Amino acid sequence: MKVMIVEDEMLLAMELESEVEAAGHAVVGMASSSAQVPDIVRDGGLEFAFVDIHLQDGPTGIEVGRMLSGKGIPYIFVSGNIKKLPPDFAGALGAIEKPYTMNGMANALAYIDAVVSGDEGRLPPASLVLAQDVGYRASGR
Template sequence: MLESTNRSLRVLCLEDNPLIAFHLEQLIEDLGHVPMLTLSSFSELKKVSELSADCALIDIDLVDGRTGPEAAKWLRGKGVPSIFVTGQRELAEDYADRVVGILSKPISQEDLEEALSMIKPN
């Protein structure tokens, strides 16, 4: 579970598959964090007026195409670190400079916990 500091992160999800998005939300909650917003495209993300996320979980391919890497770059510019959650690890590694980690699907609670432990809450 959470480290002894018991910190809670606000986690944004960019995932176009509703079943995977639901699974991620459940894992986030099970780890004691807050799934704050789940979107299926980068274009939706750009319309969000106020980002209060501590981090984001991002798929490579979203509803509006292979826009996950651009979303990660955009979020990094806003001070929000991202983690790729993808079935395309080799492709994700091409964009590794935009994220703090890469998780291969399907992800386990332990993998997510380890990845989120690298994030410092805002």
């Protein structure tokens, strides 16, 4: 999968990048603010994104998520406070709460890869909180 990471804490972004690459995926872009996201999306080929709620330019991650959802790009939130998510999860597949373990992230990434590839029969790991009102489906929605 070609993955974008939207995270303003550089250490966490680099840690997540390492985990994504160790799982055999490619990080095609990293953004620390919402303003950087459109350029990465425009470059094309993006298949999935991890999005933090609070970025360098404020709590703009939800807006980033809505934009990704509008373009049909599946994503999950990675946040220290998932209670701040709107009830519809802004179109996200789900959320992973910080702090997360590397094992929890690896399990979530395997599940996400399966769902994005069309394997919807897989059970989600405990580390991933699924959106109750919105469900991304590989078929387009």
